[in-house]
Amino acid sequence: MTTFLASPFMHNMFAGLAQGVLYSLLALSLVIIWQSTHVLNFAQGAMAMFATYIGMTEIDRGVGYWWCVIISVTVGMLFGGLAERVLIRPLYGKPEINAIVVMVGFLGLIEAFVAGIWTGVTRNIPPPFSQIFFQAHGQVILLSPFVIFQFVLAVSIMLIAAAVFRFTKLGLQLRASALAPEVARLLGVRVSRMLTIGWMFSAGVGAVAAVIIASGNFGLYPTNMNGIFVAGFIAAVVGGLESPVGAIAGGLLIGLTEQFILSYWSANFASLGGIIILVLALMIRPQGIFTRSVERRV
Numbered sequence: 001m002t003t004f005l006a007s008p009f010m011h012n013m014f015a016g017l018a019q020g021v022l023y024s025l026l027a028l029s030l031v032i033i034w035q036s037t038h039v040l041n042f043a044q045g046a047m048a049m050f051a052t053y054i055g056m057t058e059i060d061r062g063v064g065y066w067w068c069v070i071i072s073v074t075v076g077m078l079f080g081g082l083a084e085r086v087l088i089r090p091l092y093g094k095p096e097i098n099a100i101v102v103m104v105g106f107l108g109l110i111e112a113f114v115a116g117i118w119t120g121v122t123r124n125i126p127p128p129f130s131q132i133f134f135q136a137h138g139q140v141i142l143l144s145p146f147v148i149f150q151f152v153l154a155v156s157i158m159l160i161a162a163a164v165f166r167f168t169k170l171g172l173q174l175r176a177s178a179l180a181p182e183v184a185r186l187l188g189v190r191v192s193r194m195l196t197i198g199w200m201f202s203a204g205v206g207a208v209a210a211v212i213i214a215s216g217n218f219g220l221y222p223t224n225m226n227g228i229f230v231a232g233f234i235a236a237v238v239g240g241l242e243s244p245v246g247a248i249a250g251g252l253l254i255g256l257t258e259q260f261i262l263s264y265w266s267a268n269f270a271s272l273g274g275i276i277i278l279v280l281a282l283m284i285r286p287q288g289i290f291t292r293s294v295e296r297r298v
Contacts, residue, residue, distance in 0.1 A: 006139035012263050013256065014142040020255020021154045022216075025209035026225075026232025027239065027247035028154070029202045032161055034241040036174040036198025039088060039099050043107040045225030045232075047083065047203055048210035050110050051076030053118055055207075056125050056214060065128050073207045080203025081196045088199070089192070092181075115222040122219040131216070150212060154248060157205055162244040164201075174198050227271075231255075234274040238281040240288020249290060253277060 004010060026045065033041050041047075055072025059065065087106060091098045129145035165171035176184040177194035184191050213228060214220035235254050239246025257273035281289060 003139065005136070005141045008263070011142045012259050014147070016256035016259030017252055018142075018147045018150065018255070019259060020235075020252035021150045021248075022209065022213055022228055022251070023231040023235045023254055024154050024248040024251025025157065025212065026206065026228055027235035027251045028158060028161060028244055029206040029209060030233060030236040031239075031241055031244055031247045032205055033198060033202035034178075034236075035165055036178055036201065037084070037088075037195050038178040039096075040233075041083075041103055041199075041202070042100060042229075043083070043103040043110060044202070044206050045210070045229030046107045046110040047079055048076055048206035049220070049222065049225045050114055051079055051203070051207040052210040052214050052220060053114055056211065056220060057118070057123070059125065065126065069208075069211050072211050073204050076207025076210075077200040077204040080199040080201075080206075083203075084196050084199035089195070092195075111222045118222070120222055122221045122224075123214075124219050125211075125215045127215040146216065153208070153212065154251075157208065158244045158248045161201075161205070165244070170197070231258075231274050234278045238277055238289060240291030243288060243290035246288055246290030 029044055029048075030040065033039060033044070051072050054075045055068045055070075058068045058071060063071075083106070087102055088099055091102065127146050129149050131144050131146045133144050134141045163171075165175060173184070173189045173194050174197065176187070176189055177191040178198070181191045184194075209228075209232075210225055213224065218224050231254055232251065235250035236247050237250075238253065239248070239250030254274040254277055257277055258270045261273045262270040
């Protein structure tokens with residue numbers, strides 16, 4: 001058993017899953033914001049990165065790691081709510097491209113602002129758990145306490161998000177506000193509040209993802225979320241923008257594909273793994289692998 005876990009195949013499996021879980025967290029934040037507002041936030045990664053800078057740089061002042069995480073997530077949620085009220089709210093009812101253009105511009109503004117304050121030097125954030133791989137009978141297994149923490153965190157957030165949207169009154173109101181805001185208002189739902197809560201929820205999950213990414217091997221710098229965001233966006237589309245489970249599955253699938261291409265083909269083509277999966281998914285099941293087609297009577 002130990003020999004199998006330490007084999008090259010399992011090394012690639014563990015490395016791919018460790019990378020894929022990062023994509024999954026970003027994908028999950030996009031699924032949350034889509035389910036609650038039907039808007040795709042292309043500045044999600046940059047907003048999460050900014051919140052991480054605010055919270056995690058407090059480590060330099062002697063603040064404990066977990067307190068810094070709480071600060072980052074809180075700032076991320078407040079930032080998300082503020083962005084919805086100031087930038088997105090005036091665009092409801094307008095062409096969808098308007099919100100996309102605004103958030104892409106906001107992405108560039110955030111990155112320039114962060115680089116101007118904290119410079120572009122990579123900051124190393126100490127991880128909360130050991131990154132030393134396990135060993136058994138003298139053989140290395142590419143799993144560490146930190147990687148296991150990533151898996152548990154991603155699955156926990158997925159279960160919480162799925163439970164909120166499926167089984168709670170808040171989740172029902174969030175989905176109703178996104179799908180039929182006028183009907184929701186007639187039923188007494190405070191749609192504007194629900195849209196803000198949806199952005200806050202999503203931004204909080206994005207901040208968690210950014211903190212984990214910065215605490216790993218990536219470090220923290222102004223553009224560290226760009227590549228992760230692209231992969232997370234692809235994962236969300238492949239898994240289905242209506243499915244938290246799909247976000248996790250899509251992220252893991254892309255992470256594994258990239259790792260096996262890197263290992264058995266060429267590192268130059270590893271980033272094409274997600275594109276290949278996206279094209280195949282759109283051809284076979286454009287609504288997403290885990291999104292069910294629902295017929296509605298008119």
